[in-house]
Amino acid sequence: MASLVPSALQEVRGIVRADAPLRLLTHVRLGGAAEWLVEPIDELDVAAAVRACLDAEVPLRVLGGGSNLLVGDAGVPGVVLKLDRLRSIARDGVRLTVGAGVTVPSLLRTAREQGLAGLEVLTGVPAQLGGAVAMNAGTREGETFDRLVSLTVIEPSGEIRVLGRGDLEPRYRDGGLGARICVHATFELEEDDPKAIFGRFEEYLRYRNDTQPVTERSVGCVFQNPTGDSAGRLIERSGCKGWRRGGVSVSHKHANYFVHDGDGTTADFVALVHAVRERVREESGVELELEVKRWEVPELD
């Protein structure tokens, strides 16, 4: 699939790989390759990559932890940016400034060790910080934007900007970034006893392990919860638990999770989405909307 690397990309410091299998970089382990995978060294290189793609009219996407992403079996054209190298965590008083490539579990560990409370509401979210901000990831305990005070982003033009919390309008599972790329975020936390923080962390983790298939390959919740209801409850009530298409099935533990047994394809996932949606529509009249982000999966657009 790889064509010539856009010449302008050669100016970007970082690793550039052709035909990189995104299957290996997504939590659900499905999908084809990225034509180009680029891992910039710092935010200046992210900005340079954005400008290079703009100038060369090459499609550009940004990948976080790949935990809410379904990639088409044929892969994606153009450049995928992976921000793993942006992994600094800097403390100033009760504020932490965190690089987009820091994983949420490691951020929670650092905050806990430093006696800073507030982020443990994200316990069990297998994201990177940039993806958590982009999606305003959250749990029943709270969400990413609760503690966010500012954000450094790369605009679609390649300009680097610092935004205050008030510049954005986050919603349920959407940080409101649009096409901007988050490279750093600053959170204001509270001092607390690390043992107390750890206690809450363990409690939230226990609840999650009891109710969700956390050790299996999935995209997290497939569908959004309809207003006043739960997608998982509707799917379960429609009798879809355990339904299977190829290597993908509806989890027995939580019906809004589809799990991949390692032998499936995105086409299997898509077929299961259609089947479950149709059954829920027939049984309850509700049209389930997708929560999972899709790259080159036109059957679900």
Ligand SMILES: Cc1cc2nc3c(=O)[nH]c(=O)nc-3n(C[C@H](O)[C@H](O)[C@H](O)COP(=O)(O)OP(=O)(O)OC[C@H]3O[C@@H](n4cnc5c(N)ncnc54)[C@H](O)[C@@H]3O)c2cc1C
């Ligand atoms: C087992 C499991 C449990 C989960 N539990 C939860 C939960 O409790 N709560 C919850 O909210 N979610 C949950 N999720 C879903 C997922 O973790 C979140 O949606 C998370 O925010 C995705 O972050 P990511 O880094 O993996 O992003 P990705 O999946 O890589 O990307 C998701 C979207 O964010 C964009 N993006 C990624 N990084 C950036 C960036 N730096 N700047 C701009 N855009 C970016 C991508 O382009 C894409 O559109 C779960 C998923 C799994 C697999």
